[in-house]
Amino acid sequence: MSISNYKAEFEKMLNRDYFSKSLHTYRKEAFAQLEKTGFPTRKWEDWRFTNVSIISDGKYKISEISDAPQTTPNIDSYQMEGVDTVVIYNGHYQKELSSVPDGVALLSGLEHFERKNGKFETANNSPFDLLNTAFTDSGMCIVVEKDTQVEIPIRILFISNGVRSIMVNPRVYIDVAESSSLTFMEHHAGDAESFFQNESVFISLENNAQFNHIRIQSNSEFTQNIASINVNQDADSQYHFWQLVDGGKLGRSNICVQLNGENAQCYINSLALSKNNQHIDNNIIVNHNSPQTHSSQFVKSILFDTSTGVFNGRTVVHKNAQKITANQTNKNLLLSKKAKMNSNPQLEIYADDVKCSHGSTTGQIDEDALFYLQSRGINKQDAMELMVIGFANEVLDKIPHPEIKKAIHTEFTVKLNRLMA
Amino acid sequence: MIKIENLNVNVEEKEILKGINLEVKPGELHVIMGRNGTGKSTLANVLVGKEKYIVTNGTVSFNGENLLDMSPEDRACAGLFLSFQYPVAIPGVNNMYFLKAAVNAVRKSRGEEEIDAVDFLSMIREKLKMVDLDESFIHRPVNDGFSGGEKKRNEILQMITLEPKLSILDETDSGLDIDALKIVAKGVNDFRSPNRSFILITHYQRILNYMKPDFVHILMNGKIVKSGTMELAKEVEKKGYSWIEEEVAEVA
Numbered sequence: 001m002s003i004s005n006y007k008a009e010f011e012k013m014l015n016r017d018y019f020s021k022s023l024h025t026y027r028k029e030a031f032a033q034l035e036k037t038g039f040p041t042r043k044w045e046d047w048r049f050t051n052v053s054i055i056s057d058g059k060y061k062i063s064e065i066s067d068a069p070q071t072t073p074n075i076d077s078y079q080m081e082g083v084d085t086v087v088i089y090n091g092h093y094q095k096e097l098s099s100v101p102d103g104v105a106l107l108s109g110l111e112h113f114e115r116k117n118g119k120f121e122t123a124n125n126s127p128f129d130l131l132n133t134a135f136t137d138s139g140m141c142i143v144v145e146k147d148t149q150v151e152i153p154i155r156i157l158f159i160s161n162g163v164r165s166i167m168v169n170p171r172v173y174i175d176v177a178e179s180s181s182l183t184f185m186e187h188h189a190g191d192a193e194s195f196f197q198n199e200s201v202f203i204s205l206e207n208n209a210q211f212n213h214i215r216i217q218s219n220s221e222f223t224q225n226i227a228s229i230n231v232n233q234d235a236d237s238q239y240h241f242w243q244l245v246d247g248g249k250l251g252r253s254n255i256c257v258q259l260n261g262e263n264a265q266c267y268i269n270s271l272a273l274s275k276n277n278q279h280i281d282n283n284i285i286v287n288h289n290s291p292q293t294h295s296s297q298f299v300k301s302i303l304f305d306t307s308t309g310v311f312n313g314r315t316v317v318h319k320n321a322q323k324i325t326a327n328q329t330n331k332n333l334l335l336s337k338k339a340k341m342n343s344n345p346q347l348e349i350y351a352d353d354v355k356c357s358h359g360s361t362t363g364q365i366d367e368d369a370l371f372y373l374q375s376r377g378i379n380k381q382d383a384m385e386l387m388v389i390g391f392a393n394e395v396l397d398k399i400p401h402p403e404i405k406k407a408i409h410t411e412f413t414v415k416l417n418r419l420m421a
Numbered sequence: 422m423i424k425i426e427n428l429n430v431n432v433e434e435k436e437i438l439k440g441i442n443l444e445v446k447p448g449e450l451h452v453i454m455g456r457n458g459t460g461k462s463t464l465a466n467v468l469v470g471k472e473k474y475i476v477t478n479g480t481v482s483f484n485g486e487n488l489l490d491m492s493p494e495d496r497a498c499a500g501l502f503l504s505f506q507y508p509v510a511i512p513g514v515n516n517m518y519f520l521k522a523a524v525n526a527v528r529k530s531r532g533e534e535e536i537d538a539v540d541f542l543s544m545i546r547e548k549l550k551m552v553d554l555d556e557s558f559i560h561r562p563v564n565d566g567f568s569g570g571e572k573k574r575n576e577i578l579q580m581i582t583l584e585p586k587l588s589i590l591d592e593t594d595s596g597l598d599i600d601a602l603k604i605v606a607k608g609v610n611d612f613r614s615p616n617r618s619f620i621l622i623t624h625y626q627r628i629l630n631y632m633k634p635d636f637v638h639i640l641m642n643g644k645i646v647k648s649g650t651m652e653l654a655k656e657v658e659k660k661g662y663s664w665i666e667e668e669v670a671e672v673a
Contacts, residue, residue, distance in 0.1 A: 369509045373511070387514060
């Protein structure tokens with residue numbers, strides 16, 4: 001698929017006077033490269049089960065000033081206790097609604113660029129990463145300096161609203177310095193009638209840093225949501241990721257973790273709840289580049305109706321990465337005969353002293369377990385719900401911060417109740 | 422309590438039960454013994470309403486109601502309980518949450534108010550002591566990663582918590598070490614009362630050293646072929662089943 005459908009939008013963006021020209025070189029390079037590679041098609045190995053033609057057809061337009069709210073938007077329905085929130089509305093930063101916790105510095109994309117002495121950080125040059133580089137709009141950077149324990153979680157609330165087909169490309173850098181800790185949450189919500197969000201997140205964890213990353217994707221069912229999350233971990237750092245995806249028409253999370261220092265650990269947990277013809281795809285790569293590192297992938301999906309899902313998990317253990325431990329678990333619950341899941345856990349091991357395991361199960365509700373609950377007086381409907389919630393709880397119960405956990409539980413059970421009613 | 426008349430049951434089109442007659446009155450403990458494959462577990466499962474067990478003939482009346490017309494959950498709410506031979510693990514479902522849902526379902530069916538969390542916890546603590554289980558036990562997922570003995574004690578915990586009128590214990594004693602067996606037997610004995618009844622299905626006479634049955638029945642080839650008292654169980658223990666088989670053959 002050709003990127004030329006987006007050429008006019010790209011020219012329009014370059015002429016915007018409120019975008020710094022200092023990034024234009026990178027934008028142009030990325031766009032030129034994207035013109036060569038094109039958007040992925042189903043012939044690409046990593047995109048075999050995911051069709052992005054709705055995006056490559058080129059109907060999305062960049063977000064204009066007129067797509068920003070004309071007055072302060074009402075975000076009551078997205079309020080969450082115990083967190084500080086930064087609001088991005090259709091790609092536009094809402095300063096008056098935003099606050100950050102003590103210990104966190106929030107920089108603009110440009111300030112970040114200057115902080116890095118004009119070095120532009122990017123990831124793997126995959127098509128959507130290039131698209132993000134070319135079209136970056138809401139760029140920002142969260143910095144936590146050395147030895148800083150940030151108590152209050154920071155949330156970026158991405159709201160997508162309106163009737164126009166908008167494309168938004170947020171780019172978030174998070175730098176957590178040595179021996180510091182932070183809980184970061186990205187919350188994607190809104191009632192947009194046609195929307196495409198393509199975010200890129202770059203997380204850098206220095207030695208001994210601890211980072212919790214919570215992601216809720218509950219956009220409208222007319223949203224295409226692609227996320228590229230890149231994590232670089234130094235020695236003794238910990239990365240904990242929890243994701244709940246229950247919104248969007250198409251959801252694709254590309255998660256790529258580099259365990260670069262000894263004893264770096266990453267724990268990736270994800271739960272998807274899909275209905276109608278939703279398609280939710282998790283594409284995870286963990287690279288063990290250093291000895292004594294640890295990773296786990298624990299990914300679950302609950303599929304209703306004709307929805308489809310993909311788990312593509314790859315753990316690569318490089319040659320010198322001895323004594324590492326890694327596991328991958330993918331469990332899927334099909335609640336309709338027409339739902340479909342593609343699961344592909346892969347281990348690539350080049351070291352010889354490692355402990356790795358992987359497993360994948362896909363099935364329907366366990367009839368014997370259902371009967372067991374019924375035989376204790378619980379009616380079939382409630383028993384089913386109890387079991388589905390139990391299935392989900394194996395992911396959700398481990399979420400830190402009681403307020404966030406409660407909010408996510410509520411989000412999940414409300415959606416589930418609607419589906420099971 | 423329960424009256425089973427001429428009950429015939431098929432499993433996957435094979436006739437397993439061939440005319441069972443059994444009446445259990447309030448307060449009674451009946452033991453059903455028999456070799457493997459004689460239909461003991463089929464009887465237990467058909468009474469609680471498991472789908473693949475098809476009743477082809479006969480009636481079961483439970484406290485005056487037609488049991489076979491009721492859904493599994495309604496049977497439980499009406500006071501019927503089965504301690505499963507192989508309790509299923511339900512990962513992710515917290516044992517306490519499950520027990521509370523079950524207690525409230527039963528209460529709701531009786532038109533009673535739901536129990537609140539504090540009252541429930543203090544009640545469950547008492548019950549846990551009765552089956553010698555630690556409190557951490559109820560915070561684990563239902564039967565998930567439980568040892569054999571823990572699973573059986575969890576069944577007894579559910580029984581004494583739900584307080585059924587008729588409890589069917591399907592080989593609850595099988596595979597238990599002697600300490601676990603004593604705990605299970607004590608759980609049942611403490612729970613006995615003039616208005617509660619039990620059907621104990623077993624392979625082994627051993628548990629009868631700790632329980633006093635009112636009647637003992639021998640199940641053979643889908644039929645109750647001999648009934649008696651504790652003496653009958655002792656005879657089976659001593660002589661095995663073949664003498665009964667011979668008796669049955671002679672009559673036929």
